[in-house]
Amino acid sequence: MPEQQVTLVGHGAIGRSLVQRSAALPGVRITHVVVPPHHRDATQAALPASIEACSTVPASTRLLLECAGHSALLEHVLPALERGVECAVLSVGAVSEPGMLEQLEAAARRGAAQVHLLSGAIGGVDALAAARLAGLDDVTYTGRKPPGSWSGTPAEQSFDLRALREPTVILEASAREAARLYPKNANVAATIALAGLGLDRTRVQLVADPGVTENIHEIRVRGAFGEMAITMRGQPLADNPKTSALTVLSALRFLSNRTSPVTL
Numbered sequence: 001m002p003e004q005q006v007t008l009v010g011h012g013a014i015g016r017s018l019v020q021r022s023a024a025l026p027g028v029r030i031t032h033v034v035v036p037p038h039h040r041d042a043t044q045a046a047l048p049a050s051i052e053a054c055s056t057v058p059a060s061t062r063l064l065l066e067c068a069g070h071s072a073l074l075e076h077v078l079p080a081l082e083r084g085v086e087c088a089v090l091s092v093g094a095v096s097e098p099g100m101l102e103q104l105e106a107a108a109r110r111g112a113a114q115v116h117l118l119s120g121a122i123g124g125v126d127a128l129a130a131a132r133l134a135g136l137d138d139v140t141y142t143g144r145k146p147p148g149s150w151s152g153t154p155a156e157q158s159f160d161l162r163a164l165r166e167p168t169v170i171l172e173a174s175a176r177e178a179a180r181l182y183p184k185n186a187n188v189a190a191t192i193a194l195a196g197l198g199l200d201r202t203r204v205q206l207v208a209d210p211g212v213t214e215n216i217h218e219i220r221v222r223g224a225f226g227e228m229a230i231t232m233r234g235q236p237l238a239d240n241p242k243t244s245a246l247t248v249l250s251a252l253r254f255l256s257n258r259t260s261p262v263t264l
Ligand SMILES: NC(=O)C1=CN([C@@H]2O[C@H](COP(=O)(O)OP(=O)(O)OC[C@H]3O[C@@H](n4cnc5c(N)ncnc54)[C@H](O)[C@@H]3O)[C@@H](O)[C@H]2O)C=CC1
Pocket: 009, 010, 011, 012, 013, 014, 015, 034, 035, 036, 039, 067, 068, 069, 070, 071, 072, 075, 076, 090, 091, 092, 118, 119, 120, 121, 122, 183, 184, 185, 187, 188, 191, 239, 240, 242, 243, 244, 247
């Protein structure tokens, strides 16, 4: 099978870990990393010489993997899809913006390309999306992280995060609201919603819990298929505690499947 060349968008905690880990992935080579223009030189200095830092998606790109943030969908993913570039996206919560899902679909159709919404920090998306085909009654998601992982979010305006002594619900809302208000913490809420009952009918609870050190995701589903309950207790990335390490591994799995004769 031919080598799969990949352009990454983003070089934060996920991007750096992907560059490092993909070096051991047979058949996959990250060739470019797209970063904001003012980060280009510093990023190039941090990358191996075989990877080029750039501020736009190169014309040679055939597969793009986004690990940057919601704004990167408008800036890089939509134009790439229009040009026929296959894209994989981790900032799934960007679809909480009205019209974004439709824009992704339209751009992919025009470019005859596919956009893959990766499962990221959670498991069970395959089962949920399959269960949906027979009809779902109820899908709930609870995201629980240590208080420090909610710093820089709207929770800071309502709670003194450092003073919390008890698990505290910081948001109860639809998946759409959760993903919009917490763009760095609730992408999985949007993923579960897209796989299940949709952004407006999926109920989400976000919890700041001083009693935990992991990022805990609880998914409960009822439907004609039966019931499903999953708890993920994800280790956070050392570079960014908001992000679970499994997010990187889910992107690696996607890349690995591109070049494996048997996919799983
Ligand atoms: N689906 C999932 O399970 C998860 C998804 N994510 C998504 O992945 C994103 C990245 O996560 P981390 O690497 O932990 O964050 P990070 O904050 O460590 O790194 C993000 C990097 O992307 C860069 N960036 C931001 N906007 C950009 C743009 N338009 N073009 C190019 N580069 C841009 C930033 O400069 C930064 O270096 C999160 O913001 C979130 O949207 C994160 C965790 C889980």
